[in-house]
Amino acid sequence: MKEIKVIRNEQPKTKPDGDRLGFGKYFTDHMLVMDYSADQGWHEPMIVPYGPITLDPSAMVFHYGQEVFEGMKAYKTADGHVCLFRPDANMHRLNQSSERISIPEVDEELLLDGIIALVREDQDWIPDGAESSLYIRPFIIATEPGLGVRAAREYKLMVILSPSGSYYPEGIHPVSIFVENQYVRAVRGGTGTAKTAGNYASGIKAQEIAQKEGYSQVLWLDGVEKKYIEEVGSMNVFFKISGEIVTPELSGSILAGITRDSVIRLLQSWGHQVTERKISVEELFAASSAGTLEEAFGTGTAAVISPIGKMKWDSEEITISGGHTGEISKKLYDTITGIQKGVLEDPFGWRKVIL
Structure with a gap:
């Protein structure tokens, strides 16, 4: 592991109550930073006290949106160790996103070394609760000052940590989903396959509409025909129909979720x-009418598995699994979190122990 310079926070924060963490509300004492310039490449990774950063008002991220990010977690295992879950996949996907947004590739091994060093530095922030973890957010922004539509020549990579509880207030209980007909998330050839801020910003309006209607999340349809199911706002999505488990194919506008891949491999x-x-959404609602839609759930790093209990499309609303958590959803959640927490065996080699 490469040596990472550490400047320690001399005024550590008071840690939050573990029972009231929520998601993404609190941040640890330190962060990882690394800069890029065209003549030096990525250089001088450092762990420094968490705090504000200063950017020129003309920094290109503000004007042209060059930004990518990742989401991953550190877990405290049953025997007191600390581990990550498939971190190599996150490093690889960050570079895939960067390539689409014309951001220079980062050394994946170097970045993972920095993340491990940061988690070790702030290990006391890792919560103990069964549904708790230390959320890890790596991100890259274009920092070069200047106007003009082109790729920037200067960037900043940062990693921040957030002790978090369940992503949804409902926890593993079923959520309600609103099928979005007016707005679209992405189209093939666009940035739907990249984990970039613009994809999420464009979804906020639809999310607000869904919440006003009393639903937790938006289910996006394809951007061309507005017919085929793509993904939920922050998750990939699966359906069990007549015993077969179906998930939208990666057609060029859907994020290749790491939890999605883990779920497919577990199910198989x-x-x-x-x-x-x-x-299609028509097929899904027809299956519900026929009584063959047995289960539905979302998958993602933040929520892991999120059962879907209710779904609305136009004026029609359906209930799935009787509004309860389905058998497969529960088994998947228990298995993935069990592997992450070290309670279950890890036959796939997904768990990386770092402490």
Whole structure:
């Protein structure tokens, strides 16, 4: 592991109550920073006290949106160790996102070394609760001052840490989903496959509408025909129809979720038939009417598994699994979190112990 310079915070914060963490509300004492310039490349990774940064008003991130990020977690295991879950996949996806937004590739091994050093530095912030973890947010922004539509020549990479509880107030209980008909998230050839801020900013309006209607999340349809299901606001999505588990195929506008991939591999190892294909909202609601829509759930780093209990499309609303958490959703949640927390065996080699 490369030596990372550390400047320690001489005024550490008071840690929050572990029972009231929520998600993304609190941040630890330190952060990882690393800069890029065209003549030096990525250089001088450092761990410094968490705090504000100063940017020129003409920094290109403000005007042209060059930004990418990742989401991952550190977990405290049952035997007191600290581990990450498939961190190499996050490093690789960050570079995939960067390539789409014309941000220079970062050394994946160097970045992971820096993240591990940062988590070790702030390990006392890792919460103990069963549904708690230390959320890790790496991100890159264009910092070069100047106006003109082109790729920047200067960037800043940062990693911040946030002790967090359950992503949804409902926890593992089913959430309600609003099918969005007016707005679109992404189209093939766009930035839907990149984890970039603009994708999420464009979804806020639809999310506000859904919440006014009393729903937790938005289900996006494809941007061309507004017919085929793509993903939920912050998650990939799966449906069990007549015993077959179906998830939208990665068609060029859907984020390739790491939890999505983990779920597919787990389901296949359990003997389930998993099909990646186009699935229309009409097909889904018809299956509900026919009584063959058995279960639905979202997958993502933040929530892990989020059962879907209710869904609205136009004026029609359906209830899934009787509004309860389905058997597969529960088994997947228990298995993935069990692997993450060191309670269950890790046959796939997903858990990386760092402390």
